[in-house]
Amino acid sequence: MSSPHATTIGDHVIDLLNRLRAGTVPENLLHLLQEMVNNRGDGAVSLPEKMKRICTNTACIEEAFELVKNNTPAADGARKPLANSMPLCSIARDIGTHLHSTGGFHVDAGMAMPIISKYLVARDNAIIGMSIVFTSTMCINSYGSDHNSDIAAHIISSLLIDEASPKHLNRAKVFDSRFCFVGVYNGPHKQFGNMTVIVYAQTVSANPTSPARAPAPVRTSVHAGKGASSPKPEDLHTITKITENAEKTAYNMELCPLSKEEFGGAELVKKGSYVILRHGGNEQTWRLPFPLTSLSSVTAQCVEVEGADKPMLSLKVGKELTDVPGGKLIEVVSENVVVPTNPSVPPKVRPQIKLKTSTAESIEASLGVCSSDVHVNVKLVRTEVARSNVLFEFQFQEATASGAMKTLKGNQTVRLPFVCSKEDIVVALEDGSLNVRIQAPKPAPFDPSEDEQPINRA
DSSP states (O other): OBOOOOOOHHHHHHHHHHHHHTTOOOHHHHHHHHHHHHTEETTEEEOOTTTOOEEOOHHHHHHHHHHHHTOOOOTTOOOOOOEEOHHHHHHHHHHHHHHHHHTOOOOOHHHHHHHHHHHBOGGGSSSEEEEEEEEOHHHHHHHOGGGHHHHHHHHHHHHHHOTTOTTOHHHHHHHOTTOOEEEEEEEEETTTEEEEEEEEESOOOBOSSSSOOOOOOOOBOOOOSTTOOOOOGGGEEEOOOEEEOTTSSEEEEEEEEOOHHHHHTOEEEEETTEEEEEETTEEEEEEOSSOOSOGGGEEEEEEOOTTOSSOEEEEEEEOOOOSSTTOEEEEEEEEEEEEOOOTTSOTTOOOOOEEEEEOSSEEEEEEOOOSSOEEEEEEEEEEETTEEEEEEEEEEEEEOTTSOEEEEEEEEEEEOSSOOOGGGEEEEEETTEEEEEEEOOOOOOOOTTSOEEEOEEO
């Protein structure tokens, strides 16, 4: 009874955005808009039952439907896919949390800029966009986490219809070729039920300090390898653009533009959880988003980027090979936790893990609705170098048609957007439910005493 957990609503929102930007036609989005068009009449359009709201502008719906139906790649090929950015996810989360707590629905510069400056350095603030979509709780609850792609289609349809904006600014942001990064937060709103915050940016360099300060030029310094001083905050960056290669065997992590001549004379080393580039007496430092357990599968390369003046210095990171199907067991978090029977549920209701909240930094999951006691083992599994999963194995009793009881076993996996350890997972039996809280680990501080390891070149 294996039931892998679906990707989050935010993942599906980004997927639909990128499919639209690539010129493809998402079938579930097209079907939804077609249903809206078919339901129009007398100046008002009743959306499907799960949306529970009314669109008053039928022309906007028809425009959105035609836009999706006739979507084609941009003539200049300028619509780049949006890379998922953890700093932008953090901005979206903080804005969403603020709106939920206040019951507000409008974001002004006075509220947004301190949050943006908390996570981005000043040079990234020039081209940034934001859209907020409110969706009824009925829509979210009716579909459930197994149909997050349909919920995402509702969210994207609101962006494309964009009835509240005469100039359709939210629709324009979907196709804006200047944007290269995106962060999405989906969560509750105490007045409207559910809310999705989408933040777009042209460039992203994570800010290690708060509030942000303007970055200084890369400084010239003397380096002594082991024992060298720590980098200044303005020289420290987080790798935020990570893409998977076509063969799905490796990740490419972009660092910065660098000519092949500069690359030939540069030194690139790994120092703990950081990568350091030195050339011409200058130094730049990046914090790795996940641990590189072995440098044998890591190579540095200069990749040509269409339309760019210089190639992009990138790290190619081979995925970790695993020795068991489905991943390598790292740690057992808890064993044989007994979740008691819920007397209010009918017979033959089986256990199921459900997500409660999910962000780029933390995830909460819950198991509790079942018609018999459930014995649960929680395990931490690593499937590749960039991802950990939490595996739930459970055993329970179920009545057969004859009335006899049989023992069943099952498992379910929650995929994490980060690599974590046992210490980052808290399992607690609360109010008859097994609640699991998973926190992204805090970045390791820079340690000047770490040995430097040279990174191979392609």
